[in-house]
Amino acid sequence: MQPSNSGDVGYDDPWYDALASGWGESADARVPSGPREQDTVTAADVYLEVQRSPAFREVRSRYRRFVVPAVVIFLTWYVAYLVTATTSPGLMARPVAGAVNLGMLAGLGQFLTTFLLTWAYVRHARLRRDRAALELRWDTQELARGRGGPS
Numbered sequence: 001m002q003p004s005n006s007g008d009v010g011y012d013d014p015w016y017d018a019l020a021s022g023w024g025e026s027a028d029a030r031v032p033s034g035p036r037e038q039d040t041v042t043a044a045d046v047y048l049e050v051q052r053s054p055a056f057r058e059v060r061s062r063y064r065r066f067v068v069p070a071v072v073i074f075l076t077w078y079v080a081y082l083v084t085a086t087t088s089p090g091l092m093a094r095p096v097a098g099a100v101n102l103g104m105l106a107g108l109g110q111f112l113t114t115f116l117l118t119w120a121y122v123r124h125a126r127l128r129r130d131r132a133a134l135e136l137r138w139d140t141q142e143l144a145r146g147r148g149g150p151s
Contacts, residue, residue: 043144046140046143046144047140049143050136050139050140050143053136055132055135055136055139056136058132059129059132059133059136062128062129062132063129066120066121066124066128067121070117070120070121074113074114074117077110077113078110081106081107081109081110084106085103085106089103092106
C-alpha cells in the first residue's frame with residue numbers, strides 16, 4: 001500500500017512506480033515500506049498469469065501486427081531515399097516546379113510519412129488496443145487484490 005500525498009488515504013496499484021512519486025515531498029513525509037515476501041511472490045504470480053493469458057497475447061499480437069510492417073515499410077522508404085540521394089544525385093536534382101527538385105520533394109515526403117505513420121499508430125492503438133489493454137490492467141488489479149494483497 002502506497003501512502004498518498006495527504007498521508008491518510010492509500011491505494012494499492014500494481015503499476016505504481018515509486019521512482020515517479022515524491023515530487024515536491026520532503027524525505028520525512030514519505031513512509032518507507034519494504035515489500036513483504038508474500039506480496040512480492042503474489043505480484044509475480046499475478047503478472048505471470050496475466051502474461052500467459054489469451055487477452056495479453058491478443059494485445060501483444062495486435063501491437064506487433066501493426067508495428068512490424070509499419071517499421072519495415074518506413075525504414076525501406078528511408079533507406080531508399082538515402083541510397084537514391086547518394087547514388088543518383090542527377091535524378092534527385094531533376095526540377096519539378098521552379099526551384100523545387102525531386103530530392104526536396106522526397107525529403108519533405110519523409111516528414112509527411114512520419115506524421116502519417118504517427119497518426120495511423122495512434123488511431124490503431126485507440127481503436128484496436130487501448131480498450132483491451134485497459135481491461136487487462138483492471139483485471140490485473142483485481143487479481144492482485146484477490147490474491148491476498150491489501151484492498
